Amino acid sequence: MRALQRYRIHLGTAAWILHRLSGLALILYLLTHIWVIHHLIGGQGSFDKTMEFFNNPPFKALEIGLVGVILYHLWNGVRVTLVDIGVMVERQKTMFGTVVVIWLVTWGVVAYAMLTRVGGLLSAMARLGGGGLS
């Protein structure tokens, strides 16, 4: 029982640290994103030259990772709010398990869509390899 309690605390602490770390990553991303997109001011040439740097497989893969970070922060944020208002406080561990499942399922769905669409990661890799997908 004590071991279980300790485990519960560790799980909650891990979720809390991950919430902070994902939040920090997201604010750094947001500021970078604002900087990158501001090249719209310079018109088509300026913007496309900037985006050329990102329109490749490594960055398309990172974008899928970014969605994972967003979705973790989102679903754990829902859990934190429920705990704050006193819902299911005594079943936090179950709720964190639910968060992980919902997180992975939603990430999987979005990742699949981003991976397989034309212009997505797989088509960018095929293009790089001289494959048929455009």
Added chain:
Amino acid sequence: MMHRENVRSGGAVLWLFQRVSGVYLAAVLFAHVWLLHYLLREDLTFAAVADRVATPLWKTIDISFLVVALFHGLYGLWVVLEDYIHWGWARIFIYSAISIVAIVALVLGILTILPFQGGF
């Protein structure tokens, strides 16, 4: 300057704002990712986004997105840093630095979105 007491007295309102803005960001982000990383069947280029970004509706959505995301993110950053920085003027310095970053990012974002005319 923001002292601990002020942060505390505004705490409930800011707590609620983080939740409400979180819901708003989730909704707009879903549309953002759906539109730009799924419905868009090509690389992200000027030609692919310019017409949409130039419309008043999307300018409104994008500016509200910018304001709410910056506030949610930078207020969150302040809450995190506040936990580790206890020294009086170090807190004032961090708070000022975050405020300056907020203003610079906000101005840069608005200058990008508001006057945007589309193709040229």
